[in-house]
Amino acid sequence: MENTIIQTFDLCKIYNPDAVPVHALREVNISVAEGEFTSIVGPSGSGKTTLLNMIGGLDKPTSGRVAIDGKNITGMKDSELIDFRLEHIGFVFQHYNLIPVFTALENVAFIMLLQKRTKKEMDERAKSLLEAVGLGERMDARPAKLSGGQQQRVAVARALASQPRFILADEPTANLDGDSAMNLLDIMEKMNREQNITFIFSTHDQRVIDRARRVITMVDGGIYSDE
Amino acid sequence: MYLKLSWRNLWRNRKRTLITVSAIAFAVLAAVFMQSINRGSHEMMIDNMVRFHTGYVQLQDYRYDEEASLDNAFPYLPETETRALQAHDRITGVIPRIETFMLAGNDHTTRGAFVLGIDPEREHDFNGLRDHLSGGRFFEPGEDKAVVTEGLARRLELAAGDTLLLIGQGRFGMSANALFEISGIMRHPLHEINEQTVYLPLHSIQYLLSADEHITHLLIALDRERDTRNVRQALQQEFQDDELIAYTWPEMMPELLQLLEFDLVGAYVMAGVLYIVIGFGFFGTVLTMTLERMREFGVLLSVGMKRSRLAGVLLMETLFISFIGVLSGLGLSWLVLYYFYLNPIELTGQTAETIIEMGWEPILPVSFAADQFYTQGIIVFCIAVVVFLFPLLKVMNLNILEAARK
Ligand SMILES: Nc1ncnc2c1ncn2[C@@H]1O[C@H](COP(=O)(O)OP(=O)(O)OP(=O)(O)O)[C@@H](O)[C@H]1O
Ligand SMILES: [Mg+2]
Numbered sequence: 001m002e003n004t005i006i007q008t009f010d011l012c013k014i015y016n017p018d019a020v021p022v023h024a025l026r027e028v029n030i031s032v033a034e035g036e037f038t039s040i041v042g043p044s045g046s047g048k049t050t051l052l053n054m055i056g057g058l059d060k061p062t063s064g065r066v067a068i069d070g071k072n073i074t075g076m077k078d079s080e081l082i083d084f085r086l087e088h089i090g091f092v093f094q095h096y097n098l099i100p101v102f103t104a105l106e107n108v109a110f111i112m113l114l115q116k117r118t119k120k121e122m123d124e125r126a127k128s129l130l131e132a133v134g135l136g137e138r139m140d141a142r143p144a145k146l147s148g149g150q151q152q153r154v155a156v157a158r159a160l161a162s163q164p165r166f167i168l169a170d171e172p173t174a175n176l177d178g179d180s181a182m183n184l185l186d187i188m189e190k191m192n193r194e195q196n197i198t199f200i201f202s203t204h205d206q207r208v209i210d211r212a213r214r215v216i217t218m219v220d221g222g223i224y225s226d227e
Numbered sequence: 228m229y230l231k232l233s234w235r236n237l238w239r240n241r242k243r244t245l246i247t248v249s250a251i252a253f254a255v256l257a258a259v260f261m262q263s264i265n266r267g268s269h270e271m272m273i274d275n276m277v278r279f280h281t282g283y284v285q286l287q288d289y290r291y292d293e294e295a296s297l298d299n300a301f302p303y304l305p306e307t308e309t310r311a312l313q314a315h316d317r318i319t320g321v322i323p324r325i326e327t328f329m330l331a332g333n334d335h336t337t338r339g340a341f342v343l344g345i346d347p348e349r350e351h352d353f354n355g356l357r358d359h360l361s362g363g364r365f366f367e368p369g370e371d372k373a374v375v376t377e378g379l380a381r382r383l384e385l386a387a388g389d390t391l392l393l394i395g396q397g398r399f400g401m402s403a404n405a406l407f408e409i410s411g412i413m414r415h416p417l418h419e420i421n422e423q424t425v426y427l428p429l430h431s432i433q434y435l436l437s438a439d440e441h442i443t444h445l446l447i448a449l450d451r452e453r454d455t456r457n458v459r460q461a462l463q464q465e466f467q468d469d470e471l472i473a474y475t476w477p478e479m480m481p482e483l484l485q486l487l488e489f490d491l492v493g494a495y496v497m498a499g500v501l502y503i504v505i506g507f508g509f510f511g512t513v514l515t516m517t518l519e520r521m522r523e524f525g526v527l528l529s530v531g532m533k534r535s536r537l538a539g540v541l542l543m544e545t546l547f548i549s550f551i552g553v554l555s556g557l558g559l560s561w562l563v564l565y566y567f568y569l570n571p572i573e574l575t576g577q578t579a580e581t582i583i584e585m586g587w588e589p590i591l592p593v594s595f596a597a598d599q600f601y602t603q604g605i606i607v608f609c610i611a612v613v614v615f616l617f618p619l620l621k622v623m624n625l626n627i628l629e630a631a632r633k
Pocket of ligand 2: 048049050170
């Protein structure tokens with residue numbers, strides 16, 4: 001594979017090592033290349049969220065390490081990681097993605113404020129991203145006034161705004177009805193196809209799985225299949 | 228945009244924020260008001276005491292404090308007066324007095340009396356003495372008559388026009404007895420003085436006591452209270468070779484000051500309790516504002532917001548609340564104080580009677596001193612800083628994943 005972005009090396013995560021240990025990840029080795037559209041699937045408790053958290057630098061492995069663009073993020077300090085995430089990774093969570101007191105536009109612009117972009121750049125980019133996710137008309141609405149699907153599309157726009165190397169999405173469609181889920185997937189796919197944005201997302205939803213180009217199946221903390 | 232974030236966060240729960248803000252405003256109002264009334268009445272008391280009793284600064288013979296006797300009076304010549312007036316440019320006047328104790332009597336009884344030799348013009352300029360006459364008239368300069376305070380007049384059954392007998396001792400044991408026609412009766416604002424005092428013209432008492440050109444006290448009038456210490460210093464300097472000593476009013480009335488301070492401590496304790504209660508309410512608001520947003524904080528840290536940035540946003544929220552609270556509290560206080568300044572609170576009942584008895588107006592004066600306004604601001608600001616420690620700790624120690632799971 002050329003242009004590998006993400007690589008994990010014998011990634012292990014054990015929760016409660018002292019009491020009843022839970023092996024959430026067992027020596028996981030995967031690599032993801034630029035431009036992939038990959039989904040991670042598997043039964044509940046199989047370790048999908050844990051894996052995404054490790055890759056996103058939100059949690060530390062018990063052993064093994066994660067490299068992003070060849071850079072080992074496992075050894076980074078908390079404050080370094082925060083900056084690293086801001087510059088390199090886009091996040092879409094299952095829910096509570098957005099700042100409730102900000103409008104859609106402000107939510108997208110905010111991430112660029114954290115990156116200290118200029119006001120003009122923030123405004124223009126936020127607007128064009130919201131138009132790209134089909135929310136050109138709802139830019140001034142606060143999250144509470146948006147549907148779940150619209151909120152997730154704002155979250156995708158926000159994740160893209162920082163111009164990350166890839167986007168991590170943990171069950172982005174779990175709270176959405178079927179149509180909204182497909183609509184969100186359409187947008188993600190389009191971004192992937194047209195702008196070569198790398199996506200990694202976990203899901204339970206078979207229709208979402210069908211749209212992925214690579215499916216990594218996890219069982220009990222290990223990789224069961226990768227196709 | 229960070230400011231916008233803080234500001235909007237405040238109004239997420241409008242009612243809660245408003246309650247907190249008004250609680251702070253109320254605390255500020257109550258504290259300012261309590262202090263103001265307290266200080267107002269203290270200022271009035273001090274002013275009365277200073278004007279009628281001691282002056283801001285006073286010159287005495289240095290032995291007088293040990294032995295308050297006429298033997299320790301000091302010579303008061305026109306030159307003494309000039310030097311005193313020129314000692315400091317904040318001195319607006321000097322008021323000479325002789326104070327002594329004598330027996331005052333009618334034709335069949337006598338009583339102990341506090342006898343004061345004064346210059347009626349200067350006393351009046353300093354404390355409006357003549358305005359307190361309740362009968363007859365004040366003696367003119369050069370007239371050989373007496374003014375008696377109501378309490379003493381009542382005890383001796385004397386009235387204006389009657390004859391007053393004074394028996395006592397002058398300087399160096401000379402006997403001093405005389406009869407004076409009473410020109411007027413006055414009601415003195417200070418109760419103790421009202422019960423036992425006789426006023427005589429300075430020259431009459433000097434003659435009577437064989438103390439020509441001598442006085443026991445020289446009161447110094449100032450145009451600003453806060454120059455008291457400097458003026459004392461200057462007078463000390465000027466008169467140190469004359470064996471005179473200058474006292475400030477707090478030195479002359481330590482008991483009064485102590486009493487007032489004690490009174491103030493009471494007010495401070497009350498304000499303190501008030502602020503503790505308000506502090507807890509404020510803390511409660513900030514606590515819930517923090518706890519209910521842990522998940523949101525988790526997301527913000529996940530996507531790359533620095534902890535210090537987030538803490539900054541929360542600090543702004545805390546400060547906003549306290550600023551709005553303090554500003555509205557101060558605005559309110561100002562209005563309320565201004566109202567009571569224009570329309571003083573009239574006291575009624577027992578208290579009022581006691582106060583009228585003391586010759587004071589039965590009102591609660593308010594103080595407008597500026598420092599009590601900003602002191603409250605500073606106190607609330609300090610509370611805000613303490614209260615802010617909680618969200619600060621929370622954000623600094625926040626575990627992103629745990630926050631996201633809640
Ligand atoms: N903080 C934690 N403490 C202890 N055990 C945990 C913790 N987080 C996850 N686990 C355990 O680790 C295992 C993997 O959890 P994980 O959340 O990664 O699964 P998942 O595949 O995302 O499941 P789901 O599909 O339900 O989201 C599970 O057995 C889970 O109970
Ligand atoms: Mg999960």
